[in-house]
Amino acid sequence: MRAAHLLLALGLALVLGGCASSSVDSLAPKTAGNVDLKRYQGKWFELARLPMRFQEGCAQSEAHYNLKPDGSLGVLNRCRTEGDEWLRAEGRAGIEAPGHTDKLWVEFDNWFTRLVPGLTKADYWILYVDDHYRTAIVGSPNRKYLWILSRTPSLPAWERENLLSKARQQGYDTSRLIWRVSDKAIVARH
Incomplete structure (x- = not known):
């Protein structure tokens, strides 16, 4: 027995x-497949994101990527608070595995990353990018993080819904998204 x-x-x-x-x-x-990082570089507006501690209080965010000679990306994230203050974080992103330009890691330069280098790398998976590199969806494999990005600060409703549908098909909870606050709303508060 x-x-x-x-x-x-x-x-x-x-x-x-x-x-x-x-x-x-x-x-x-599922990630986007081969992403042309040269075309991906530049300025992206965050249209929406899942809640996360390190972006609390951000009313508007944008990310600036620039391709380095070694194939990594320089990263500059800017956050405009509802108090109309701009905060910034700089870092870098790199390819997780050779030949997979849709699966990146990102690490920001701060006292903690300098204390324990490599320990603070976070997954940055490009789940979708349109053919013209005008819109993108980025997330983490555990689905805790999600960003809907655009080259412009707003999109038509049909295009926004198309991106939301793609995120939902990947298993992300889009009902919890925090949306970008308009410039007019920030100015009106002051």
Whole structure:
């Protein structure tokens, strides 16, 4: 009897272990494929994002990427608070695996990253970019982070809904998105 329980437990562990290892990739969101980082560089407006601690109080955010000779990207993120103050964070992004320009890591330059280099790298997966590199969806594989980006600070409703639909199909909860506050709304508060 004891041997039967041991075999059953061992069999269950093997089955569950096999399921866990084989389903990790199937659970991860699908990325955009080959992304031309030269075309991706430049200024992007954040139209919407999932809530995150490090962007609390940001009414408007934008990201500036510039391609470096070594293939990495310089990153400058700017955040305009509802108090009309601009905050900034600088860092860099790199390719996670050679040949996969849609899966990047990003690391910002601050006292903590200088204290423990490499430990603070975060996934930056490009899930979608349109053919003209005008709109993009970026997220993390665990679906905790999501950004909807555009080269312009606003989009027509149909285009915004198209991007939301793509994010939902990837398993992201778009009902929790925080949307960019308009310039007029920020000015009106002051």
